[in-house]
Amino acid sequence: MLASATDAQSQEQTETVLEVSYSGVGGELASNVESYLGILEYSGEPAPSIFRVRFLARRGAEEIKQALRPFGYYHTEVETEINETDNKVSVNYTIAVGQRTLVRTLDIKIDGGLTNDDAYQQLQRRFPVKIGEPLLHADYEKIKSMLRNLAAERGYYDARFTEQKLQVELSDASAHIFLTYASGERFRFGEVTICCNHLSSEFIERYFQFEEGDLFHTRDLLDLQIALAGSDYFDSVEVAPLWQEAKAEEVPVSIRVTPNQRDFYQIGPGYGTDTGARLTLGFDRRWVNDRGHRLSSLLRLSQLQSTGFVDYIIPGKDPARDQYSLTGEVIDRSYEELDSTLYRTSIRDTRHYDTWQRSYQLSYLREDFRFGSAIRETSSFLVPSAEVSYVSSNLDPSNRNLVDSGFRLSARLQGASDSALSSASFVSLTLSGKAVYSINQHWRLLARAELGGMSTDEFDEISPSLRFFAGGDHSVRGYAYQQLGPTNAEGVVVGGRYLGVASAEIDYLVAPNWRVALFTDFGNSGLDWSMTWKQTYGVGVRWLSPIGPVRLDVAQAVDEPDKPWRLHLTIGPDL
Template identity: 55%
Template sequence: MYLFERKFMSVVGRSFALFLLAFSGLALIAAPSAYAQSSWQTSDAKLAVVIEGLAEPYSTNAYNYLTVAALVEETVPSVIRVRYLAQQGEQEIKTALQPYGFYNSDVTHKIIETEDTWTVKYQVNPGPVTTYNQVDITLLGGAQYDADFDKLLRNHKLQKGRPLRHQDYEALKGALRNLAAERGYYDAKFTAQHIDVLRDQQLANVTLMFDSAERYLFGDTIFCCAFISNKLLNRFLDHQSGEPFSTRKLLDLQVDLASSDYFSHVEVSPLWDQTNNNQVPIDVRLEPNKRNRYQFGLGYGTDTGARVTMGFDRRWVNDRGHKLSSVVRLSEVQNTGFVSYQIPGNDPARDVYSFNGEITDRSYEEQRSTLYKTSVSDLRHYDRWHRTYQLAYQREDFSFGSDPSESSSFLIPSVQWSLIESSSLEANRNITDDGYRLSIMLQGGHDSALSETTFASVKLSAKWVHRLSDQWRILVRSEVGALRADNFEELGPTLRFFAGGDHSVRGYAYQQLGPTNDEGVVVGGRYMTASSVELDYAIKSNWRIALFTDIGNSMMDWNERLKQSAGFGVRWISPIGPVRLDLAMALDEPSNPWRLHLTIGPDL
């Protein structure tokens, strides 16, 4: 028996050895001569992933879900790992498509092996999109009677028949939470929130139940560490104790206090843990700014030449928030001293009264003028609108060329309205994306009320900026002015109209377009117009080039000829705003050389 077993095992062993030898020979014969790899070997090839059958943004989202995508451009690991991750990727792609409403997708894959690259290729059929069927949104608590919640629910995207988008579903939930927080529903919560997907019917039922509870009310507002009187601080408030709570009003309060320039730090906080009778007290902590501010600056402008600016501000004179501002500007063309005493209005964030004094001495191209001016102003802000009433008394000594100096005095009431609306590029807040500015100013005087002669003038200006594409913008500017006077010769230069210069008609010198006297000195006109069309192109994020043409003039009659210029320029979007360097040629005076213009400031 033992001998039989030994013979049997010997026969089996020889047979198995022969089988292995034969199998190995067949494998060597069948294997490609150029490239062969077993499942336990590694490869020098790189891994790639391809997804076919999906458009954007589905393709990108599917790729981001793939675990195997992390190995792209890496050397292929073991064959077993690649096959495992590739197989796992089918379910990952299906999961990635579900947020877009594709719950019945079909995904297959294959691995294409070459000596240099292994490509995992997925073929995807997203299938039919799932749509909303029943959308049940229920509000409980005070929100069911709140008009803002009603408006929100009228405009949401979860409508029957529309494609299921998880992003829209989450956005609505977030909007309900945010609105509840903004309007003082501090205890709001979802009592039910789910989506039931009927895969075989490609339908989805949504259930949302939002219990806002009751809305909180404003309690007392407590100011801490303020050097300004509570009487003034309370005028910053847009709410009273007992009114419905609003986070927006608290944010506006913080911005208004910070913008007042009284404080270096402002913190506005509702004290939820001290709520009593559904009223939440508001804590406002203030840190004073430096009381005095000194300014000194050097600059250059092609209209003014080199200039020096020195200023002193008293941020608060007393606990009623009065302010004092003063500035002296010295340049090659004009020297100005200005002082202003400002008193906060009923709404100190938007209203201010000011008493002003100004002395300006200007001498340029045979034009000489010394202005002494006092004024009282009332400035109001209405959202985007600004309105200024002013009553000014001025005396001006002036002369043109070799003419003897003259003097005139006027009591001038004026009113100005301005409207500004703009949006900036997200990548750079110092450049206007789209926007416009409109302004109108009316002023006049009467010979029976401390004025040399009766006159009235109006000036309108507008500017529009529009982005045509990612690189191109168009900028259009226009202004027009007109005045009537019983005796035009009595008006000083500051009451007449001039044209030419950096902000008027480039290519011509500052205020050197207009009627002239017998010596050829520009004396200003009754009418003025200046317009510009400019195209600029972004060559880099902070650099632009521009082409422009300007047209305008100052005239005694409307039918006089306008002057035109054309040129090109470079813009640097600096941290303090656009810096513009322009080279312009006066087309109507070809004998004049090209003129350089340098300006700094916002687009509007």
């Protein structure tokens, strides 16, 4: 019987639970209280001895006060209540935050070159602490971090705080901040050394956006590393300032690179609803000589259209942004009663300006073609063209190939004259745009449009590759590739002088990396603007793959319900 009584007492002891609660604060104040309040670790667990509980409760009251001081509450009062029952010990805190401390003095002094630096003048306007506003310790620390980061970014290597003081007067709930930052003088770029480079130093130096003796900025080094890493010449790139070797307020820079594989081969099957099954063979020589010239070639064989091209690329004055290219291309197509072989050579000058890109091109093309059973024709054109594009986008932080929101605008102008190696004279203009807008974490709106027009008195002489067609994966889904447009007497689509295409789409994130979409497309091409616009509607699934969205759509023509639903498969970025 004695053993049974002991067991019962032990069971009763283990069933006594500690419960801790508090009131009077919420939000970020409550979160900080919970991070400081040690007794919360025992809440919901078997209660320790009552003496231990009382000790933890007294210490908890002080911890609550400490938790609220970073928010400017230095006059906090905490009432502690401890209650015991047969199976529970309760500790309850009632918190009265009291008067909040306000910033009354903000005295920031800069000694050294940073005083007159324009970047510091701009930084001052972004300081989070303002006189007369509540004191936040995090904002005080943020000011110090902002000064340190600015100094490191702009080359004030010797910068340090000689005074950093936060003084709180309890009598009038006031805070006084005193900071003195001795920045020293700004360093400049010293000698740049390049190790293990397989290309000429003169060529690599064309990537530099700075010279020896220029004022130091870490952004210049980061831009250089990104440009060299993105050039495809190197397997690895390391750009670093050698602060340990700095002297006379100049810091040398070390660039270490390792060559990439010089030759790159690719081979692979594929499928596209515009092209059918295809086989791709590619060869790239990443550098032809030590001046960074490159060679790219591709042969793509498919059921509907086969393409082969060789592209010789010459880097410009700024290799990261500018390049010239010489291209030879052959496209053989036999589809929807169009039999065509296109031979084209071109020279191109391309420039990138951050979000802008412009391209000038001069092409000479010859095309042998036949629509249906008509006689085979040949036309030749010398075509100068200019194209500009503007892109603004916010990328998904978890996948840089996915667009969270943004837009693209493009314009292309081209033409030819029958007095300059061309079968006919024409001028054409194409305008296009795409947009992506995220409503919230799950819903997105997508839209695109394309307009084109051509002026010519000899349309019958214009090559099919220069005419406008509609229909296909990137045009009006629900119709086959280039299925929409004016037709000849046999009913064969021969292309038009005008083009209009528009699309509206909404998609929803149903699971990580998966979206479903609803869309409608409009468009057609014609010999004049009175052409009838065709409409389709459809549904789709998107897999957000590491290489970009993979889209599977099915669409139906509204005006032609007798036509079957058409499948479309595309891979590539939204913009």
